[in-house]
Amino acid sequence: MSQTTQVPRPRTDSKGAAPEAGRRPASPQWAAWAFLAPVTLYLVLFYAYPLYRNLDLSLRNYTVRSFVQGDAPFTGLANYRRVFEDPTFAPALLHTVVFTGVCLVFQYAIGLALAVFFNQNFRLSATLRALFLVPWLLPLIVSASTWSWMLNSDSGIVNAVLHAVGIGPVNWLTSPSWSLTSVIIANIWIGVPFNLVVLYSGLQSIPGSLYEAAAIDGAGSWRRFWSITFPLLRPVSAITLLLGLVYTLKVFDIIWIMTKGGPADSSTTFATWSYQLGFGNLLPAFGPGAAVGNLLVVAALVFGLVYVRVQRKQALS
Amino acid sequence: MNTFSRRRRPTAAVLISLAVATGVTACGSGSGSSGTKGADSGTYTVWDPYPQFAKGSAWTNLLDKCGTEAGVKVKRTGFDTSDLTNKALLAAQQGNSPDILIVDNPVVSTLAEAGVLTTTDDNKLDTSKVDPNLLAAGQSGGKTYGTPIGANTLALYYNKKVLKEAGVDIASVKDWASLTAALEKVKKAGKKGITFSAIGTEEGSFQFLPWFWGAGAKLTQLDSAQGESALSLWKDWVKGGYAPNSVLNNTQTTSWQEFATGDYAFAENGTWQLANAKKAGFDYGVLPIPGASGGSAAAPTGGEFVTLPVQDDTGRYTTSQKLATCLTSTQNLYDTDTTLSYVAPTSEVQDKQVAANAELKPWVDAVKAAKGRTSDDLGTKYPKISEQMWKAVQSALSGSKSPKDALTDAQSAVK
Numbered sequence: 001m002s003q004t005t006q007v008p009r010p011r012t013d014s015k016g017a018a019p020e021a022g023r024r025p026a027s028p029q030w031a032a033w034a035f036l037a038p039v040t041l042y043l044v045l046f047y048a049y050p051l052y053r054n055l056d057l058s059l060r061n062y063t064v065r066s067f068v069q070g071d072a073p074f075t076g077l078a079n080y081r082r083v084f085e086d087p088t089f090a091p092a093l094l095h096t097v098v099f100t101g102v103c104l105v106f107q108y109a110i111g112l113a114l115a116v117f118f119n120q121n122f123r124l125s126a127t128l129r130a131l132f133l134v135p136w137l138l139p140l141i142v143s144a145s146t147w148s149w150m151l152n153s154d155s156g157i158v159n160a161v162l163h164a165v166g167i168g169p170v171n172w173l174t175s176p177s178w179s180l181t182s183v184i185i186a187n188i189w190i191g192v193p194f195n196l197v198v199l200y201s202g203l204q205s206i207p208g209s210l211y212e213a214a215a216i217d218g219a220g221s222w223r224r225f226w227s228i229t230f231p232l233l234r235p236v237s238a239i240t241l242l243l244g245l246v247y248t249l250k251v252f253d254i255i256w257i258m259t260k261g262g263p264a265d266s267s268t269t270f271a272t273w274s275y276q277l278g279f280g281n282l283l284p285a286f287g288p289g290a291a292v293g294n295l296l297v298v299a300a301l302v303f304g305l306v307y308v309r310v311q312r313k314q315a316l317s
Numbered sequence: 318m319n320t321f322s323r324r325r326r327p328t329a330a331v332l333i334s335l336a337v338a339t340g341v342t343a344c345g346s347g348s349g350s351s352g353t354k355g356a357d358s359g360t361y362t363v364w365d366p367y368p369q370f371a372k373g374s375a376w377t378n379l380l381d382k383c384g385t386e387a388g389v390k391v392k393r394t395g396f397d398t399s400d401l402t403n404k405a406l407l408a409a410q411q412g413n414s415p416d417i418l419i420v421d422n423p424v425v426s427t428l429a430e431a432g433v434l435t436t437t438d439d440n441k442l443d444t445s446k447v448d449p450n451l452l453a454a455g456q457s458g459g460k461t462y463g464t465p466i467g468a469n470t471l472a473l474y475y476n477k478k479v480l481k482e483a484g485v486d487i488a489s490v491k492d493w494a495s496l497t498a499a500l501e502k503v504k505k506a507g508k509k510g511i512t513f514s515a516i517g518t519e520e521g522s523f524q525f526l527p528w529f530w531g532a533g534a535k536l537t538q539l540d541s542a543q544g545e546s547a548l549s550l551w552k553d554w555v556k557g558g559y560a561p562n563s564v565l566n567n568t569q570t571t572s573w574q575e576f577a578t579g580d581y582a583f584a585e586n587g588t589w590q591l592a593n594a595k596k597a598g599f600d601y602g603v604l605p606i607p608g609a610s611g612g613s614a615a616a617p618t619g620g621e622f623v624t625l626p627v628q629d630d631t632g633r634y635t636t637s638q639k640l641a642t643c644l645t646s647t648q649n650l651y652d653t654d655t656t657l658s659y660v661a662p663t664s665e666v667q668d669k670q671v672a673a674n675a676e677l678k679p680w681v682d683a684v685k686a687a688k689g690r691t692s693d694d695l696g697t698k699y700p701k702i703s704e705q706m707w708k709a710v711q712s713a714l715s716g717s718k719s720p721k722d723a724l725t726d727a728q729s730a731v732k
Contacts, residue, residue: 064431064697068409087730153562155575174565176717262517263565263715264708282402282519283427283700 051297057290067286079287083295086288088265088273095180096269099187100248106188107244108237111195116229118196119203129200136193144257147186148173151258176266179259183267187254191247195240202236203229235314242307246300270296360390361633361640362415364405366621367657368395375656383643387636402427405626409433414626416637417644419466422454422689423519425622426696429462433626436460440625440634442641446663454689455622457696463624464645467659469588470616470687471527472679477600479508479582487602492611493531493550496583500559503582510559511583512575514567515551515714521707523617523690524569524585525551527606529706530688531614536695536702539709540721540728546609548720552713565714587619588680589658603679605686615688620659660684698731705730 058079066072083089118129135143150157151172159169172182206229214224252271255261261268261276268276270292278289363380370376377393384391394415396404402424408414414433428434437444437460444452444464455463480487483506485499500510514524528551529536534544554560561575569586576584577597585606594601605613623641625634643649645662651669654661660680661667667681691699705727712718718726 064406064427068406068431068433070410148566152566155563171562171715174562174715176715259566260517262708262711264712264717266715266717279403280518281700281704282423283697284403 054290054293054297057286058288058294060287062286064283072287075287079291083288083291088268091265092268092270092273095267096249096271098180099184099251099269100245102184103187103191103248103251104241104244106184107191107195107248108241110188110192111240112199112233112237114192114196115199115203116225118200129196132196133193135190136197140190140253141257143190144186144254147182147189147254148258151182173259174263176264179263179267183255183258186258187248187251190254191244194247195244198240198243199233199236202233206232238310238314239307242303242310245303246307249300249303250296270299358630358633360392361387361417361636363391363393363417363419363640364401364415365393365395365419366398366401366421367419368397370395370656375652379644379649379653383640383649386643387639389636389640391640405433406431409626412629414628416625416628416633417640418624418626419621420463420624422465422618422620422622423691423699425455425462425624426457426691427700428624428626429457429460430697434462435625435627435634436462437464440638440641442623442625442638446665448662448664448685450685450688450692451618451620451662453692454618455624457691457694463622464641465662466621466623466645466650467654467657468618468620468662468684468687469659470618470680470683471524471585471587471606472616472683473511473604473606474576474584474586474590474594475602475604476576476579476582477602479503479506479580482506483508483582485582487604490604490607492607493609496607497550497554497559500554500582501557504557504559509561509575509581511554511585512561512567512572512581513551513564513585514569514572515564515707515710516566516568517707517711518568519703519707520569521710522703523619525706525710526690527585527614527616530616531606531608533609536693536699536706538728539702539706539731540724543609544724545720548710548713548724551710552720555714565711588660588684591658591676591680603676605679605683613683613686615686616683617690618684618687620662702731 059074059076060066060072061075061078062072114132118125151159153159153169153171153174156172158172163169170178172178210228210232211224214228219227250271251269252275255267255269255272256275259267261272274289274292274296276289277285277292361384365376367376380391380393398421401418401420405414405418405420405424405428409428409431418428418434420428425434442464444461447464451465451468452461455461455465475487477487480499480503483499483503485502490496490499503510515521525547528547529544532543532547532550534541534547538544551560555562555564563575564572567575572584573586573590573593575581576586577593579597579599606616608614623644625637625641628634628637644653647663647666647669650661650663650666653659654666654670655673660677661670667684670677671681690703691697695702708730709718709720709723709727712723712726713720
């Protein structure tokens with residue numbers, strides 16, 4: 001420890017200083033490793049190891065017995081094959097794509113419309129904007145449970161309102177043709193505030209003089225939106241959409257609380273399916289559960305890379 | 318100043334990384350030592366799924382008392398039921414299982430399959446007084462893996478006022494046809510018929526089983542004509558408006574809340590709701606679930622088993638067995654099952670319970686007729702069958718498949 005109290009030489013010197021090298025040869029090297037250690041340890045413990053374990057789980061045939069004894073045989077891609085051949089695979093894939101796509105489009109469109117609306121700074125606009133943030137602040141279990149009460153077939157408020165205007169009851173959560181729609185509606189409601197906040201802050205950076213100039217040139221509000229707001233907001237939009245995509249892909253709580261992926265798999269996505277396989281049964285199927293989880297990780301990774309690329313492009317431009 | 322901070326940085330970094338490293342090793346050794354009980358052979362660990370009982374409650378006092386009798390200290394941890402299976406599996410993987418594990422009965426065969434539990438041959442636990450139909454849930458491959466601490470099951474609660482207004486005599490409800498006729502009358506009187514839980518989890522299967530078994534169907538063949546008739550019964554109730562559409566999403570708790578509104582004539586629910594039934598504020602009765610053509614249907618048993626997980630130090634079994642025997646002794650069973658609102662697993666204690674509280678009579682009868690979900694040596698096949706069964710129920714009730722197709726698909730998925 002006494003070595004470290006001496007002034008370490010700059011890195012460029014260390015090789016040239018032959019006489020001193022024998023006395024304290026590795027000091028800068030050690031220091032460098034010491035700097036690296038905490039973050040490396042953190043990454044290895046909390047990211048690399050769990051990911052490795054998940055991969056390992058998905059490549060072995062785990063039964064409860066081999067899970068306890070730790071002697072699960074390596075089966076290569078058998079779990080993945082089982083997942084691909086499962087009759088749930090195609091619907092789950094379709095639901096994941098539809099859920100993610102529809103949620104993104106609506107969250108973005110509504111978020112942008114609200115951002116433009118609130119950008120006009122009328123009285124009470126700050127208060128109203130704050131109210132729109134409520135869905136974001138509520139714990140997901142609260143909002144999802146509330147949605148499932150509101151959409152209850154027999155005693156829900158939504159059907160009561162529909163009844164009042166003369167429309168028959170809809171089995172929002174219990175009909176295979178409506179359950180996916182219901183969870184999408186709830187998720188859009190939850191996702192709008194995020195889009196609103198990010199897009200609103202993006203709008204702040206567009207100089208007002210551009211709008212004034214356009215107004216003088218006779219551009220209407222519609223034209224100003226498509227020719228100024230939308231193009232100048234593109235970098236912010238790209239990031240909002242990509243972040244939203246990663247968030248939406250892994251949505252689990254809302255669907256699980258509202259429909260448990262049912263009825264009859266009609267609102268099952270990869271996220272709920274993975275949970276169902278690993279934990280939703282008295283006899284857990286860890287292997288296939290981990291395999292589905294890995295498919296999600298890969299999907300998120302692909303979009304993460306897209307995000308990094310877009311970011312780099314923006315930094316260059 | 319610059320040189321000063323520069324020469325300090327490596328020191329700080331080394332210290333930080335050392336701190337991290339020791340922190341990590343501290344965690345490692347900490348979690349290790351908490352599991353190794355060999356260090357303190359006078360302390361025995363008990364895991365149970367009753368987190369509602371805090372220190373100082375009757376249950377923990379009983380544990381302490383049994384510990385004192387056996388001459389050891391008892392360290393008890395209460396877990397959430399749904400958490401306990403995975404916790405027990407993980408603990409067994411790490412080689413630090415508790416000495417006594419109290420666990421939900423359908424899980425016993427899974428844990429036994431995993432090699433986590435000792436048999437009664439090894440641990441010398443006496444199960445001779447226990448009702449055989451209850452003990453069966455803890456048996457697999459001819460071996461017994463524990464003893465029940467109490468049982469509960471399902472029956473039909475009915476609202477006397479609603480039935481009276483609809484002109485239904487409850488004595489006339491003897492089989493499915495008369496039950497459906499009663500529901501029809503209730504609906505005509507402007508009230509709601511029956512509520513149950515058909516959710517897409519184990520709870521849904523648990524609630525469907527009395528009807529499935531009541532039709533004479535067997536879990537080894539889901540797509541039998543009897544199984545189809547049970548599913549059709551439920552489907553026709555939902556379709557005809559005798560049961561609300563929300564049953565598809567009902568847990569047993571939400572289903573009970575519907576019944577507690579006072580609008581429903583019948584509700585399928587368990588022994589554990591008795592305390593809530595008294596609070597509901599209307600006159601209720603309890604009826605065993607009828608079989609398709611009369612008699613009482615077998616309902617599935619709920620309730621926990623006291624088990625002794627495998628230990629490296631086999632010398633511990635003697636004391637663990639003393640603890641388990643103490644917990645399931647006649648007087649202690651009576652006290653525990655009264656607190657849990659359970660029916661006792663031995664006829665001796667059941668008689669005592671009925672003598673103290675006549676309301677328990679229909680429940681004791683229901684428990685006597687009940688059947689373990691993993692019985693008939695189904696063991697770990699049950700979870701797979703159950704999953705396909707609740708999926709079939711969901712498909713049929715939501716109208717995405719006919720009962721026949723749903724059950725045929727379910728049977729082929731079980732293989």
